Amino acid sequence: MTLFTSLLLAYLSIATDSYLVLAEPIAPSSIVELDCGPGIVCINGYGAVLPFPFNRSDGGEKSTYGDTNATNVPGFDKINDYHFVSFDDKFKRLLGGDATYEFMFTVADVTHEVNTPNCTQGPVWIKDRNWILFTQVAEYWQYRIDLNYHPPTLQQYSASPPIYSADGGSFHEGLAYFVSPGGGGQVPSVVTYNASSNEATTILNNYRGVAFNGLDDIVVDPNGNVFFTDPWFGYLDDFNPTPPVLTPGVWFFNTSSGSSKLLDGTLQEPNGIVASPDWSTVYVSDTGVNSGRPPTFHPTGPRTIYAYDTDLSTGSLLNKRTFFINDERDPDGMKIDVLGNLWTASGRGADVIDPAGNLIGKVQTNFTVTNLVFTGDNLRDLWLVGLGGVAKVHLAERGNRITKI
């Protein structure tokens, strides 16, 4: 035996020993567990080790987890047949034993661009009417789902005066709050809407005379003040012909004093915004993964949700940190359940993330989801809206309204 061979064997034995001390990966045959609950497929050990070869494309809107080509994992090719994918038993408990998924309505399946405007967005539940209001982008009308009918009905309505392309919505003390990206002869603005009187009232439309870029989403705090996002999509998507003047931003608007202030100008395209049930944390998604004019998908760009601590007494967001990155399209609209799990639109469905930032499950749809909302007296119905469809999931766990009814 040459010295080289002995060294090689010694190295190999060390390498083999160090390999042996590693935890045994879960056998490929146990990674995917079909029907691990009603309508649920479970991914054991998060599929942290997939036997090679495996391959998944860039995680764009047409690529789901189940599209991963993991030929040596039995059952992997069946993942897309399920509406619920569980990575952690916490998700199975949220769903409960009688979770259902129903496709409710077909709406037009087109993208954000003004030339193909039928993207839906911004659902708000109006409790006293039992309506869901959501938006038809780049139109003067919105959609209304009337939950008083069985099955529910889908209608169109126009606020007075009409709100062009209302993109995000929130609810506070009897009023819906919508943000509009501008265009259609309107400037980007925050608008309140009274569903009983059908009356829309603009409460903010400029920063010291400068128009905002294109307001995208909004959440109203318990004091009635407003956190909103102002990305460039209004211009990039060509709803709003005016080139941006302000940095893409996360803003605070004091509805009593009229003062608005920039809280964070470091995100590329701030998009969805939501608060934890106790308002200690605000989450903002950055969807700069879609960038350029018109926006195109750049898989390495931000598709990231950030968390901030809040100080509602001063209207501040502090201690920004990374919370989550989507593996599918981008994190658009978001909502939170009573346990603090964050539900975010995520390509063809929704991702459910625990408060520590771990994905615990996915809801899978056959259309691209842009936003979602909890409804019903016990907030156990989750409605998902997006490109081409509206779906409803019935859950064991309650959602959370966040704002005052």
Ligand SMILES: *[C@@H]1O[C@H](CO)[C@@H](O)[C@H](O)[C@H]1NC(C)=O
């Ligand atoms: C992985 O899949 C994508 C599309 O699904 C394909 O374009 C790419 O060539 C594949 N890569 C490999 C290494 O097979």
Ligand SMILES: *[C@@H]1O[C@H](CO)[C@@H](O)[C@H](O)[C@H]1NC(C)=O
């Ligand atoms: C999946 O991977 C296998 C093994 O690499 C390959 O033979 C097959 O063509 C791939 N299928 C697709 C749809 O990419």
Ligand SMILES: *[C@@H]1O[C@H](CO)[C@@H](O)[C@H](O)[C@H]1NC(C)=O
């Ligand atoms: C958008 O939807 C409306 C109502 O369904 C329809 O009249 C219009 O043609 C659609 N526009 C496009 C570009 O699909």
Ligand SMILES: *[C@@H]1O[C@H](CO)[C@@H](O)[C@H](O)[C@H]1NC(C)=O
């Ligand atoms: C909404 O409009 C109705 C009918 O005009 C009115 O009674 C109610 O006070 C309004 N609600 C709010 C919150 O302004």
Ligand SMILES: *[C@@H]1O[C@H](CO)[C@@H](O)[C@H](O)[C@H]1NC(C)=O
């Ligand atoms: C909002 O403005 C009012 C009136 O000036 C002031 O009393 C209050 O402290 C402000 N709130 C915040 C969060 O800045």
Ligand SMILES: *[C@@H]1O[C@H](CO)[C@@H](O)[C@H](O)[C@H]1NC(C)=O
């Ligand atoms: C999604 O599925 C529903 C019901 O299964 C069907 O009616 C609808 O056309 C599908 N939508 C799309 C966009 O494939």
